[in-house]
Structure formats: structure tokens, C-alpha cells
Amino acid sequence: xxxxxxxxxxxxxxxEPPFADWxxxxxxxxxxxxxxxxxxxxxxxxxxxxxxxxELEQLLxxxxxxxxxxxxxxxxxxxxxxxxxxxxxxxxxxxxDVDVPTPANAPxxxxxxxxxxxxxxxxxxxxxxxxxGKARKATGETKTKASxxxxxxxxxSEAWEASPASIASGSSIVITEPVRSGQSxxxxxxxxxxxxxxxxxxxxxxxxxxxxxGALRGRALAGVSGKDSARIFCSKLDAELVSIxxxxxxxxxxxxxxxxxxxxxxxxxxxxxxxxxx
Amino acid sequence: xxxxxxxVVTSGKGGVGKTTTTAAIAxxxxxxxxxxxxxxxxxxxxxxxxIMGAERRVVFDLVNVVRGEASIKQALVRxxxxxxxxxxxxxxxxxxxxxxxxxxxxxxxxxxxxxxWVICDSPAGIxxxxxxxxxxxxxxxxxxxxxxxxxxxxxxxxxxxxxxxKIAEDGGRMPKHLMITRYDTERAxxxxxxxxxxxxxxxxxxxxxxxxxxxxxxxxxxxxxPITLSDENSPAAKAYTEAVRxxxxxxxxxxxxxxxxxxxxxxxxxxxx
Numbered sequence: 001x002x003x004x005x006x007x008x009x010x011x012x013x014x015x016e017p018p019f020a021d022w023x024x025x026x027x028x029x030x031x032x033x034x035x036x037x038x039x040x041x042x043x044x045x046x047x048x049x050x051x052x053x054x055e056l057e058q059l060l061x062x063x064x065x066x067x068x069x070x071x072x073x074x075x076x077x078x079x080x081x082x083x084x085x086x087x088x089x090x091x092x093x094x095x096x097d098v099d100v101p102t103p104a105n106a107p108x109x110x111x112x113x114x115x116x117x118x119x120x121x122x123x124x125x126x127x128x129x130x131x132x133g134k135a136r137k138a139t140g141e142t143k144t145k146a147s148x149x150x151x152x153x154x155x156x157s158e159a160w161e162a163s164p165a166s167i168a169s170g171s172s173i174v175i176t177e178p179v180r181s182g183q184s185x186x187x188x189x190x191x192x193x194x195x196x197x198x199x200x201x202x203x204x205x206x207x208x209x210x211x212x213x214g215a216l217r218g219r220a221l222a223g224v225s226g227k228d229s230a231r232i233f234c235s236k237l238d239a240e241l242v243s244i245x246x247x248x249x250x251x252x253x254x255x256x257x258x259x260x261x262x263x264x265x266x267x268x269x270x271x272x273x274x275x276x277x278x
Numbered sequence: 279x280x281x282x283x284x285x286v287v288t289s290g291k292g293g294v295g296k297t298t299t300t301a302a303i304a305x306x307x308x309x310x311x312x313x314x315x316x317x318x319x320x321x322x323x324x325x326x327x328x329i330m331g332a333e334r335r336v337v338f339d340l341v342n343v344v345r346g347e348a349s350i351k352q353a354l355v356r357x358x359x360x361x362x363x364x365x366x367x368x369x370x371x372x373x374x375x376x377x378x379x380x381x382x383x384x385x386x387x388x389x390x391x392x393x394x395w396v397i398c399d400s401p402a403g404i405x406x407x408x409x410x411x412x413x414x415x416x417x418x419x420x421x422x423x424x425x426x427x428x429x430x431x432x433x434x435x436x437x438x439x440x441x442x443x444k445i446a447e448d449g450g451r452m453p454k455h456l457m458i459t460r461y462d463t464e465r466a467x468x469x470x471x472x473x474x475x476x477x478x479x480x481x482x483x484x485x486x487x488x489x490x491x492x493x494x495x496x497x498x499x500x501x502x503x504p505i506t507l508s509d510e511n512s513p514a515a516k517a518y519t520e521a522v523r524x525x526x527x528x529x530x531x532x533x534x535x536x537x538x539x540x541x542x543x544x545x546x547x548x549x550x551x
Contacts, residue, residue, distance in 0.1 A: 178482050180437030181430050199433045199480065200426075217480070 010041040010071070015049075015059055023062060030066060037068045043089060047075030053082065060085065172208065179204065179218065188225050200240060209233070215260075221248070228267040233277070237263040247272055282390040285397050285525075286415035288439075290431030292402030294423045295459035298495055300399035301329040301504035302518040303419065303525070308363035309506065310522065312394040315354065317366040317385075319411035320401035321376060324368035331358060331502025332365050341369040344381030350388050359507060364393075374407035386414040404434060409442050416445070417453045419525075420483055423460045424472040429480055432456075436481065455486035457521060462491045463535050474534055487521030489514050490535035 016022050029036055044063075046056065056076065063070060072089035073081065081088060171190030179185060179194055181201030192206040197214035204210050204218070207225040209232065216234035223230030223245040230244050237258055241250050244267040255274055262277040287300045297320075304316040318326035321341060327333040332355045338348035343366070350366070357363035366389070369376065389396050400411035412418065418439050422432045436454065445452045458474055465471040478485050489495075494512035498505040505515045506522075513535055523530060 177440070180440075181433035183437050197480075197482065199430070201430050201434065215479070 010043045011037070012043045012045045012074070013063075013068075013070075014045040017049075019055075019059065019062075023066075026066065026068075037066070041071050042068060043072050043074055044070045044086070045074045049075070051076070053080055057082065057085070178214070181218070197236075198234075198239075206230070216242075219243075222265075223267065230267070232265040233263075235262045236260055237274075242272065244272060282393045282396050283417060284386060284390065284415045285395065285417045285419060286400055286412045287397060287419045287421060288400035288408060288412055288435050289421040289428070290402065290404060290408075290435040291423075291428045294421050294428050295489070295495075296402070296421050297325045297329050297399050298499065298505065299419065299421050299457055299459060299489075299518070300326060300397050302506045302515070303522055304395070304397045305330075305357070305360060305363055305504040306506040306519050306522040307395050307397075307525075308357070308360045310526070311362070313362050313392065314395045314397065315364045315366060315389055315393045316397045316399065317389075317411075318368035318399050319377075319407055320399060321368045321407060322370065322373045323401065324370050326399050327355070327365060327367045328502060329499050330365050330504060332367070333502070336367045339367045339369040340385070341372045341376045343385055344377055346381075350385065350392075359503075374401070374405065374410075377407065377410050379410065379413070382410050383414060404438060408435075409438065412439055412443050414444050415452065417455070417525075419455045419457050419486065420481065421457050421459055422477060422481070424458055424462075424466070424474065424477055426472065429472065429477055432481055436483065454483045455521075455525065456481055456483040457487050457489065458485070459489045460491040461488050461535055485532050486524050487517045488532060488534050489517040489521075 013026075044059070051059075053076075056073070060070060070086045072086050074089045076088055078088035172193065173185075173187050173190070174193045174195065175185060176195045178196035179198045179202040181199045184203045184205070185192055185194075186205045188205070188207040190206070191208040191211065192204050193211040193213070194204065195213045198204060198212055198216050198218040198220065200217040202218035203221070204212075205221045205224055207230075208223065208227060209230045210220045210222045212220070212232075212234040214234070215236035215238055216232075217238045217240070219241040220232045220234075220239055221241075221243040222232050224243075226245060228245040232242050232244065237254070238260055239251060239254075241248055242265050243249070244265065247267060247270065249272050258274050258276055264275050264277055266273050266275070285303070287296050287303070289296050297318075300316055304314050308314040316326060316330065317340065318324050319340070320326070324339075327336055335355050337355075338353035340353070342348040343350055343353045354364045354366055357365065366385075386396065398411045398415060401407040412435075420432050420436060422428045439452050439454065440446050443452055456478060458477055461474070462471055466473060474485065474488055490513050492512060492514045494509050495505050495514050498508040501508060505512065506518050509515055510519075517533065517535070520530065520533060524532075
């Protein structure tokens with residue numbers, strides 16, 4: 001017999017006294033997104049609060065009233081827990097915050113990426129704006145991640161949130177307008193196709209290949225999740241930097257013959273190979 | 279009623295000619311007979327009043343109106359020459375934090391009722407002043423010089439226009455026009471400068487006009503008259519007048535200033551100076 005390990009991202013709830021206010025915040029989230037807490041693993045984090053067991057019991061009851069089923073409690077020794085209470089959990093690796101959805105948004109999927117959250121309401125301001133269609137949802141994902149890697153690119157990531165032009169298909173995304181200076185497209189799951197040019201000062205980061213049907217003047221980083229079979233294609237090579245699986249080359253080191261030519265770049269024997277396309 | 283077209287003149291980089299362009303476009307539109315209002319959003323570093331020669335008649339300013347200390351009608355300054363051209367000046371003593379989003383929204387929506395065209399002169403940069411100036415615009419004129427840093431900053435601004443404006447948030451696309459200013463014919467010939475085609479190619483925004491670098495512009499600024507009013511026959515004024523006709527929907531080819539014309543202009547200016 002074999003036991004498999006599987007990891008899920010749990011939502012971590014850290015109640016803060018006064019609990020009445022904290023529950024109001026929870027109610028607000030539920031009101032906006034009734035399904036937010038349903039079918040998601042939820043951990044109650046009471047570390048550092050020295051909460052009396054009776055109050056903990058009340059908390060669990062009140063959460064139960066809201067159909068929030070707690071699967072484990074962090075911060076209380078298992079021996080203190082009453083029978084019928086969820087088991088004591090400890091350890092756990094902190095992941096990044098989970099976005100609290102606004103009304104139009106479907107509940108953020110835990111499988112979207114390594115995200116976890118403190119449901120204390122502080123994340124509500126940064127919540128992704130209404131993304132209803134499939135296309136927009138993918139855009140939203142791009143957005144969230146862009147802001148993660150690129151700490152200083154908050155406005156740009158919003159740019160993608162507001163732009164309806166990306167179309168999702170499987171694990172690749174298609175961007176149908178030029179990528180402007182300062183914008184950053186991050187898609188660690190797969191390919192990125194841009195119909196239009198990528199400006200100087202813009203950046204495309206893809207887990208898979210990058211296709212640019214236009215001039216590539218910014219940076220293109222393909223295969224960032226360790227995929228050296230990723231390639232970069234562009235109709236006009238004028239990039240500042242290209243990289244595949246971490247191996248990079250800056251514009252100064254490009255072969256001048258390929259400058260402004262349609263080109264592909266691939267990874268071979270620990271070097272980047274530049275080739276003209278037809 | 280509220281049928282004005284609100285145009286933001288923006289560029290990202292400073293010193294490219296936003297204010298000159300605002301004044302020239304606003305007065306050229308007024309000359310066509312439209313009711314026009316130019317707003318200076320450069321709170322703290324106002325210049326539009328100087329270029330339009332209205333600095334001695336400013337009583338209230340945009341910040342006063344936004345904060346409810348004066349009515350729009352009190353703050354509007356009428357142009358000396360054209361009685362259908364008005365200026366809403368910026369405050370020189372406050373800074374851009376004095377502008378609130380709601381205040382700016384209500385000022386713009388009120389102006390929409392009185393005018394046919396509202397031209398917003400954006401400050402340089404991508405901060406509060408610039409984002410508020412573009413926020414409620416219907417169209418944008420992107421001002422770029424034919425050099426790489428200016429072009430890159432414009433690109434950045436275009437990204438913001440497609441993300442941070444009311445139109446973009448409502449799912450629309452803001453129509454954008456590219457105005458290339460300070461185009462030096464001689465340097466274009468020797469290749470010291472980006473060609474117009476390259477700029478258009480990089481920014482992928484349709485060209486509305488190419489304004490040659492010219493001493494006439496400086497001269498006009500110094501006497502406080504928009505170039506389209508002071509020297510109608512200068513190449514720069516002609517370029518702006520043409521741009522306005524394109525803005526009004528006429529389909530005319532963009533004149534790229536030529537070497538010959540430039541030389542003639544230089545010779546002419548040399549005599550005048």
C-alpha cells in the first residue's frame with residue numbers, strides 16, 4: 001500500500017479581537033462572493049493570542065454558522081482541544097496572499113498559483129477587479145503574478161487588469177496589442193504570443209516560448225520555469241535582452257547580422273543560438 | 279449639452295512642447311469658431327498662462343475651483359484676441375496633491391457643458407498630476423520629440439492611457455494622435471535624429487502632425503501668443519493648423535518638413551532677428 005502526498009493551498013484565517021468586527025469583515029467578503037470559503041481548505045491561526053478554549057469554541061461555532069468549515073487549528077496544543085474540534089496543525093510554509101474577490105469575480109482558484117491569505121480583510125483593497133469572462137480571468141492572473149515578481153511594477157500590472165485584449169487558450173496567452181514601455185507580462189505557466197510589438201523598456205516573462213509578431217525591442221525571458229526547450233520568435237529582433245532558462249544575452253552581444261531581422265532564439269548546449277527566420 | 283470633446287496633451291517627458299502644443303491647438307480650434315477651453319494641469323509649475331499671454335489676468339485657478347473656493351466662471355480667463363477661447367489656469371503656489379479626483383471630474387463635466395473642446399495640458403511625469411489630466415479625456419495627443427528617450431516615455435504614457443483612464447476602465451479605447459515636435463530637418467537629413475517613420479513605427483499611433491524646430495515658436499512664447507495666432511505663416515503654425523484639421527476629421531496627408539523649407543525658414547529668421 002502506498003500513501004501519496006499532495007499539497008493544497010489553505011486559506012489562513014487569523015481572527016483579531018474584537019471578534020464582532022472581524023466577523024463583519026468576513027460577512028462582507030461572503031456577501032460579495034458567497035462561494036469564497038466553500039470547498040477550500042481553511043486553517044484557523046490563533047498563534048500568539050492565548051485564546052481561552054471556550055472562546056475558541058465560540059469562534060468555531062460562529063464560523064460554522066457561516067458554513068466555514070475549519071480543517072485545522074494552528075497555535076493551540078492538541079491536548080487542549082475539546083473532542084469534536086478540528087485537529088491541531090503546526091508548521092506550514094507561508095505562501096503569498098490570496099486575492100479577495102470583488103462581486104463580479106469568480107472565487108480565486110487556489111490552483112491558480114502559490115497563494116495563501118490572511119483573511120483579515122486587509123487584502124480587500126488590492127483585490128483583482130471584476131473579471132468575468134474567461135479571457136479576462138487570464139488577464140487577471142497575469143496581473144497578479146506580474147506584480148509579484150516585479151515589485152515595482154504595480155501600475156503596469158494594473159494595465160493588464162484593465163486591458164481586455166488578452167485571450168486565454170489553455171496554458172498560453174495571446175496579447176493583441178503592443179506591449180508598452182514599463183509594462184510587464186508574466187506568464188510562468190506557458191507560452192506568450194504578442195500580436196504587435198514589444199517596446200523598449202517592456203518585458204515578457206514566460207514559462208514556455210515567446211512569440212512576437214512585431215518588433216521585439218524590450219526584454220524577452222522564455223523558459224523561466226526551467227524549460228530549456230523554450231524558444232523566442234520575433235518578426236524583428238531589436239531586443240534589449242533575451243533569455244532562455246536563465247541564460248541570457250544583452251543586445252551588445254547579438255550578432256549584428258540579425259539585427260532588425262526576423263529571428264528565433266533557442267537554447268542548445270548551454271548557449272543561446274540565434275537564427276534568422278527565412 | 280455636455281458634448282465637448284476633452285483632449286489631453288501629454289508626453290511623459292518634460293520640455294518636449296506640451297504647453298506650446300496645447301496653446302497652439304486650442305487657439306487654432308478657436309479660430310475655426312469653436313468654443314474652446316484650455317486647462318493647465320501643471321499645478322505648481324504653471325506655464326500655459328504665459329504662453330497664452332494671460333498671466334496678468336489670473337485671479338482664481340484650477341485648485342480654487344476643485345476645492346470649491348471659486349466657481350468655474352470666475353476662474354476662466356478669456357483670451358485677449360479670441361473671445362471664444364478661455365484658459366483655466368493652474369495654481370502656482372500649491373502642488374499637485376491639491377487636486378482631488380472627484381474635484382477634477384466635476385470640473386471637467388461642468389466644462390463639457392459650456393465648450394466644444396476642452397484641451398488639458400498635462401504636466402510631465404507619470405504621477406498624480408499627469409494621471410488626473412488624462413483621467414477624463416476622450417482623446418489624447420501624444421507629443422514626442424524625434425529622440426529615443428522622449429519616444430520611450432511616450433510609450434509609457436500610452437500604456438497608462440490604455441489602463442488608467444475612465445475610457446479604458448469602461449472597456450473602451452482612447453483614440454490617440456501623435457504629434458512630433460522640434461523636428462530638425464537638417465539633423466533628420468544627416469541621420470542624427472529619429473526619422474518620423476521610426477517614431478510612428480515604435481509608438482504605433484497615427485501621426486497628426488510634424489512641427490519643425492523653429493525660433494518662431496520661442497518668439498511666440500516670449501510675447502505670450504500661441505504660435506498659431508502670432509505668425510500664421512510660419513512652418514510651425516502651419517503644422518499645427520493642419521493637425522487641427524486632422525483632429526476635426528479631415529483626411530489630409532501629413533506634411534513632413536523638408537530641408538528646403540527649413541533652410542528658407544532659417545534664412546528668413548536670420549534676417550528677422
